[in-house]
Amino acid sequence: MKQGLFILAAITTTLTISSCGGDPTIEEEEKVEEEICFYHYDDQSTIFEWTGYKTSSKVGVKGSFNEMTITGDESSDDPIALLESLTFSMTTSSVETSDEARNKKIAETFFGTMTDTEMITGKVKKLSDNGKATISITMNGVSADIEGDYTLEDGKFEFTSSVDVSMWSAVSALEALNVVCSEKHTGDDGETKTWSEVGLSFTTQLKSDCD
16 A cells, blocks of 8 residues: 555656656747937027017017028937037127117127127037036127026927126127117116126927937
8 A cells, every 4th residue: 555655656746847847938028129219400490589678677679690500410319419519600790680770780889899799609518407508609709608498308499598798798889789779778767778688599399200
């Protein structure tokens, strides 16, 4: 009886070992290829505006430049890197404020009295993870870094900042502009004022081959 039980146990053990001794099944992980998008700068989507202020009530006057050139890398799979490659230049005589007489005064009296300011040039220096951007601007022979806020969503880049023309030693040019524009820059309080603060806005939509 004992010998029969022993044989039965041996057979059971052998079958168990045989059933577990095969090659383990290896489940291959499904490989998913990540799509890589390349971004391109599109100058047709670019809008640059500045806002100057007049009178003690700080009335805003919007403007831009009709002649502006922006260049950078041809394409990149990193939109931040592509934006950081951008450089720009603006022809000051092409200033546009939707008022021909005002355009002429700004071009001749403000920009025209500066040093080497036929062109305003600059570049995007840094786009940080905290939504802050640093842009270098050269005007009146002076280069200055300005900081502003930016957003980048689905390839749409928006930048805003506020600067002071004193950063480019342009206070005397601003005072000259205030004189020739005194009629339009005098408020109800009788004070003639042209603010040194200027608002900046830049937006563009990057093209993507994933669109």
